[in-house]
Amino acid sequence: MKSQNKPKRGLKKKRYIIPVTLILILIALRLYLPIIVKDNVNKVLAEIPGYYGQIEDIHISLIRGAYVINGMYLNKVNAKTQIPFLKFPKTDISIEWKSLLSGNIVSEIIMYNPEIIYVKEDQSIAAKEPDVNDWTKALTDLVPIDINHLTINNGKLAYVELNTDPNIDLQFNTLYLKADNLRNVKENERVLPSPITATAISIGGGEVKLNGNLNIIKEIPDMDVSFSLENADIKALNPFTRHYSGIDFEEGQFGLYSEIAIADGYFKGYMKPLLKNSKLIGKDDGVLGVIWEGFVGFFKFVLKNQSTDTIATKIPMEGDLNNIKSGILPTIGGIFKNAWISAFKGEIDDEIEYKDAFIDEDLSRK
Secondary structure, eight states, X not given: OHHHHHHHHHHHHXXXXXXXXXXXXXXXXXXXXXXXXXXXXXXXXXXXXXXXXXXXXXXEETTTTEEEEEEEEEEETTOXXXXXXXXXXXXXXXXXXXXXXXXXOOEEEEEESOEEEEEHHHHTOOSSOOOHHHHHHHHHHTSSSOEEEEEEEEEEEEEEESSSSXXXXXXXXXXXXXXXXXXXXXXXXXXXXXXXXXXXXXXXXXXXXXXXXXXXXXXXXXXXXXXXXXXXXXXXXXXXXXXXXXXXXXXXXXXXXXXXXXXXXXXXXXXXXXXXXXXXXXXXXXXXXXXXXXXXXXXXXXXXXXXXXXXXXXXXXXEETTSOEEOHHHHHHHHHIIIIIOOOOSSOOOOOOGGGGOOOHHXXXX
C-alpha cells in the first residue's frame, strides 16, 4: 500500500509546482515591470533630436489598467538656462473604462501641475535645430493607446526673455483644461466632436477663458473656439511694452477677445485688444521718457473713446494656415470706430462660426 501512495504524492507535488512557478514569474514580472517601462521611456526621451530629458519613476496599476509617470522633464540640448522646457511632475495615464464598455479601446490622461516654459534664449540656439514634431510625437508615443480624454490640473504656460531689463515673463497660471472625445468614439457624425474648455489666471491677474470644439483626428485639426482675457493689470506688461515700444503704464486694465475657426487648413477669425483707464506717464520717468510717452499719450487721447475711457480695435485675420493675413486698414479703422463712433464692448462678439472658414463647396455640403 505504501508503495502505491508514493507515486500519487509525487503527482500532487508536480501538480502544484507549475502554478506556483507561474505565480512567482508573474510576481517577478510585476516587480520588474516599472523598471522596464522607466528604462524604455527614458530611452525615448534621450533619442529626441536636439532635446534631452528623463523621468524619476513609474508606478503601474494593472487592476486599473494605468501607469503614473512621476518627475518627467524635457529641455533643449545646450540650453543657456536650467529651466526645463517641459516639466510634468505627475501624469496619470489609464484606460478610459466608459469607452471600453462601448467597445472602444482608448486612454485618458490627467496631468497635475504641468509646466511649459518657453525661454527665448534657450529655444533660439542655432545648433542642430529640432523639429517640434520630434518631441510632440515622442511624447504621444509614450501612450500606447489613442488619447480620448485630457485633463490638466493647475498647469502653467510661460514665455520668458532673459536678455531684457527687466526680464520679460508672460504667463498663464492655475490653468485648468478639459478636452473630451478626442478620438470621436461617440457622436461620430459630428464634424467637430471634441469639446474643450479651459480657464487660467494671466499675468496681471487677468481672467482667461477658452471654449470650443475640435476635430484633432485630421492631419490639420479643424476647430471653432473663442478666447477671452479680462481685467488684467496692464502694469504687468511694462517689461514687454517698454522693450518693444519704449513705453510703460502707470495704471490701467488690459483685455483681449478672440474667435477663430479652422476648416481644412483655412483660418478665419479676429483679435480684439482693449485698454481701459490706462495712464502712461509715471513719476519716475526720465526727461526723454516723459517726452516720448507724452507724444504717445497725445495720440492715445485722440484715439480714446472718452465716454468709456477705452482704446480698442478689432484685427481681422484670414487665410491659409501657411499664409495668414491680418487686415491692416480694418484694424486702423477699428481704432477710430471705437474712439469716435461706437465703443467696442469688452466681450466676445459671437460672429465667427465654423462654417465661416469653408472655402470648398463640397466641405459645406458635408
